[in-house]
Amino acid sequence: MRPLLVTGSRGQLGRALLAVAGRRGIPTVGHDVDTLDITDRSAVGALVASVKPGVIVNCAAFTAVDACEEREAEALRINGEAVGHLADAAGTTGALLVQVSTDYVFSGEGSRPWREDDPPAPLGAYGRTKLEGERQAARAPEHLVVRTAWLFGQGGSNFVEAILRQVEAGRPRLEVVADQTGCPTLADDLAEAILDLVERGARGIVHAVNAGHTTWHGLASEIVRLAGTPVEVVPITTAEAGRPAPRPAWAVLDTTRLGKLLGRRLPPWTDALARYMEARCAS
Ligand SMILES: NC(=O)c1ccc[n+]([C@@H]2O[C@H](COP(=O)([O-])OP(=O)(O)OC[C@H]3O[C@@H](n4cnc5c(N)ncnc54)[C@H](OP(=O)(O)O)[C@@H]3O)[C@@H](O)[C@H]2O)c1
Secondary structure: OOOEEEEOOOOHHHHHHHHHHHHOOOOEEEEOOOOOOOOOHHHHHHHHHHHOOOEEEEOOOOOOHHHHHHOHHHHHHHHHHHHHHHHHHHHHHOOEEEEEEEHHHOOOOOOOOEOOOOOOOOOOHHHHHHHHHHHHHOOOOOEEEEEEOOEEOOOOOOHHHHHHHHHHOOOOEEEEEOOOEEOOEEHHHHHHHHHHHHHOOOOEEEEOOEEOOEEHHHHHHHHHHHHOOOOEEEEEOHHHHOOOOOOOOEOOEOOHHHHHHHOOOEEEHHHHHHHHHHHHHHO
16 A cells, blocks of 8 residues: 655644544655655655655645735745645656645635635635645646645644633633634544545545534634633624734635535534543543
């Protein structure tokens, strides 16, 4: 069996993929930027030629949404051009390239969940560079783009951890944005879905997020409730939060295609969050 190659393997999704693939007995090779910088075209070609993976899942990305606004050229090299290096290497060795993308490719207008064939119109640099990554991935003869959203996973720096840090520091009151709606998604559940999609031969674009949707305020309130601490969670607007990068107001992804391909959708985000917090307490 040709191995699975995971790039960005120390990130939230990379770690989850290594763990899930390990449990499934899939031979897996993981590399992060210190051993494979995906912007280095010749290093990518050499590594893929030596590992000869059957599947490459690219989890490497410049994910700091606000920093992308200031450093768009750097973000484009990592989130866009480097995906082309992986696609070309995958093409040369006959591997499937799985590129992980984002709800931020959409404008956030409207109130119907975004389908895979809806026209992307990113608002900011992160979304623009990730959309370029989707285009670059399509250079690989065999490719799958999995769009996900609001990811949280063990060992990651994510929204859930940011809220818990403030709760644990004894902050009595948190102000959280209540006018952006999306789909919180557990990295472990996404990793399972990605490997299932690969197993079933999925190609093209697939949306994969935990079921249900909420606002950042709704997510923070549920975190606080599960933590069992008396913290007041106050709703604020995006404008009041004053973050540098624009963000889609309505980023809910339609998972009908995922459901058809897998015969199941991912569990509700509330269930995923409860499992994440239990695992965090146990570790
Ligand atoms: N996080 C979210 O909410 C979210 C939402 C939608 C989609 N996604 C997408 O899901 C995927 C996984 O996200 P994640 O949250 O797991 O990301 P993450 O935790 O930020 O991990 C990304 C990893 O890629 C590494 N990396 C950065 N530049 C690299 C390079 N040039 N070569 C190789 N590795 C490099 C990072 O290393 P350093 O930490 O040292 O930079 C990090 O270990 C990404 O494609 C992301 O765009 C994420």
